Amino acid sequence: MSAALTINDLRQRARGRVPRMFFQYSDSGSWTESTFRANESEFDEIRFRQRVAVDMRDRSLATTLVGQPAAMPLAVGPAAICGLQVADGEIKAARAAEKFGIPFSLSTMSIGSIEDVAEATSKPFWFQLYMMRDKPFMERLIDRAKAARCSALIMTMDLQILGDRHADVRNGLSAPPKFNLNSISQIVTRPGWAFGMLGAKRRTFSNVVGHAQNVEDLGSLASWIAGQFDQSLTWKEVGWVKDRFGGPVIVKGILDTQDAQLAVSHGADAIVVSNHGGRQLDGAPSSIRVLPEIVDAVGHKTEILMDGGIRSGQHMLKALALGAKGVLLGRPVLYGLGAGGEAGVTRAFEIIRKEADVTMALLGERDVRNIGPHNIYSNDLVRQQGH
Numbered sequence: 001m002s003a004a005l006t007i008n009d010l011r012q013r014a015r016g017r018v019p020r021m022f023f024q025y026s027d028s029g030s031w032t033e034s035t036f037r038a039n040e041s042e043f044d045e046i047r048f049r050q051r052v053a054v055d056m057r058d059r060s061l062a063t064t065l066v067g068q069p070a071a072m073p074l075a076v077g078p079a080a081i082c083g084l085q086v087a088d089g090e091i092k093a094a095r096a097a098e099k100f101g102i103p104f105s106l107s108t109m110s111i112g113s114i115e116d117v118a119e120a121t122s123k124p125f126w127f128q129l130y131m132m133r134d135k136p137f138m139e140r141l142i143d144r145a146k147a148a149r150c151s152a153l154i155m156t157m158d159l160q161i162l163g164d165r166h167a168d169v170r171n172g173l174s175a176p177p178k179f180n181l182n183s184i185s186q187i188v189t190r191p192g193w194a195f196g197m198l199g200a201k202r203r204t205f206s207n208v209v210g211h212a213q214n215v216e217d218l219g220s221l222a223s224w225i226a227g228q229f230d231q232s233l234t235w236k237e238v239g240w241v242k243d244r245f246g247g248p249v250i251v252k253g254i255l256d257t258q259d260a261q262l263a264v265s266h267g268a269d270a271i272v273v274s275n276h277g278g279r280q281l282d283g284a285p286s287s288i289r290v291l292p293e294i295v296d297a298v299g300h301k302t303e304i305l306m307d308g309g310i311r312s313g314q315h316m317l318k319a320l321a322l323g324a325k326g327v328l329l330g331r332p333v334l335y336g337l338g339a340g341g342e343a344g345v346t347r348a349f350e351i352i353r354k355e356a357d358v359t360m361a362l363l364g365e366r367d368v369r370n371i372g373p374h375n376i377y378s379n380d381l382v383r384q385q386g387h
């Protein structure tokens with residue numbers, strides 16, 4: 001894995017190892033993908049302020065995220081079907097995060113279940129909730145997260161209806177894959193993946209199958225999912241989730257200052273500034289562009305995390321300079337899984353840590369918690385938000 005020097009190196013490696021439908025599921029955005037691209041490219045508009053002749057010894061990237069110690073200001077964001085990028089993907093990513101000392105988030109739509117991840121790890125992880133119409137199922141899901149000692153719930157607010165991702169439609173994506181000529185030809189050209197999958201603990205949505213009423217097999221699962229994302233979701237559900245869970249609730253999918261205020265007034269313990277990695281509202285701004293105005297609006301009241309386009313340690317530090325307490329990592333974890341399972345995910349973390357550490361030294365900073373607006377130049381992206 002040490003040959004991979006950048007996240008893109010891991011991405012290229014994953015592309016050669018993961019069947020096309022799953023690689024493209026991770027690697028695409030909705031419609032024209034303009035928001036997906038902007039998430040990463042707009043980091044280039046921010047320039048660092050170099051300082052010299054500052055004692056740069058004894059640097060520290062350690063911080064806390066939602067009350068939990070973290071080896072760096074990074075957590076693994078929730079991603080569906082990690083366990084189809086590589087066999088037992090959720091368990092592998094969770095173990096890599098635990099060993100690295102950063103929080104891991106498990107998606108509702110994971111392949112490995114809450115209980116599988118709890119059994120494979122010893123530290124608490126975060127569980128991400130999609131609000132479904134089946135309330136008894138939601139109650140049980142929250143109770144299961146509690147029983148598994150999850151230390152926070154992430155409520156994702158930006159996916160009650162699915163943004164069209166053309167690659168997935170063309171590839172006929174499903175979990176597990178439907179067997180037809182197209183999918184079989186994708187799988188036989190990735191024998192390492194297929195061999196691993198034969199020994200996988202799970203191959204379908206294990207938080208759902210056997211837990212939701214009348215979902216016992218794949219046919220019933222597909223129709224359940226299609227009808228379940230709750231389009232009537234409103235802010236009052238945050239309070240309901242908080243009461244049931246009894247621990248911190250992180251509200252994810254905030255791009256607007258009023259929504260940020262509403263999330264806070266409805267009890268969010270932290271928010272994630274996010275456009276779902278450019279997979280939902282194409283044409284929405286990049287996360288880094290709206291981060292400063294959201295920090296201005298609610299930064300004094302709540303902890304602000306962000307995600308979208310983080311591909312390097314420099315991106316992470318730029319988000320911190322604009323007021324985020326930490327960032328979530330989406331696709332780089334999936335590329336790492338595809339590239340080399342647990343070792344690939346660890347490599348993604350190492351790449352980010354090394355770059356963040358050296359960049360901090362060149363900024364003349366020794367403690368990542370001191371990174372702030374003084375480390376960057378104001379420019380159009382930063383100034384228009386009042387910085």
Ligand SMILES: Cc1cc2nc3c(=O)[nH]c(=O)nc-3n(C[C@H](O)[C@H](O)[C@H](O)COP(=O)(O)O)c2cc1C
Nearest residue numbers: 026077078079080107156276277307308309330331
């Ligand atoms: C393949 C894939 C699956 C995802 N699944 C979920 C999910 O199940 N729940 C969720 O809240 N966010 C999900 N996300 C969004 C991520 O949590 C995160 O917001 C986004 O990936 C961050 O952008 P990045 O990929 O550029 O780092 C998913 C993202 C990807 C790429």
